[in-house]
Amino acid sequence: MSATATQGPWSIGSVDENATEILALSNGQLCAIAAVWADDIEDTAANAHLIAAAPRLLAACDRFVSYADKWPDDISGPLRDDFLPMLRDAIAAARGEA
Numbered sequence: 716m717s718a719t720a721t722q723g724p725w726s727i728g729s730v731d732e733n734a735t736e737i738l739a740l741s742n743g744q745l746c747a748i749a750a751v752w753a754d755d756i757e758d759t760a761a762n763a764h765l766i767a768a769a770p771r772l773l774a775a776c777d778r779f780v781s782y783a784d785k786w787p788d789d790i791s792g793p794l795r796d797d798f799l800p801m802l803r804d805a806i807a808a809a810r811g812e813a
Contacts, residue, residue, distance in 0.1 A: 721748060723770025727763045732756055735763040773809050776802045 721739045725748055728736035737748040751763045780802050783790045790799060807813040 720770070721746065723774075725767045725770055727760075727767050730756060730760045730763065732759075735759050737763060737766050769809070773806065776806050776809075780806065 721741050723739065725737050725739045728738050728747075734750045734752040736750055738745055739748050740746075749766055751759055751766060753759045753762055780799065783795070783799055787795075804813060
């Protein structure tokens with residue numbers, strides 16, 4: 716059995732000078748996904764927002780790649796040559812396959 720990430724949506728707990736938690740509901744229970752901290756509160760908040768958005772970003776990448784695979788003739792030029800490989804790499808990294 717392979718491990719899977721906790722389903723989104725993920726949200727941000729309180730942002731303070733010590734750390735910010737990324738939270739999710741898993742099996743009806745609130746759980747911490749990550750604790751985020753940086754040199755200042757603005758960087759902490761920015762990093763926390765990026766991490767909390769990860770499930771939505773992965774879903775968007777997956778959806779585009781699935782579309783491209785189903786209708787390859789609809790994807791051409793830079794979308795096919797530049798962006799599609801970047802999305803595939805990002806998906807692999809998010810799944811621990813890169």
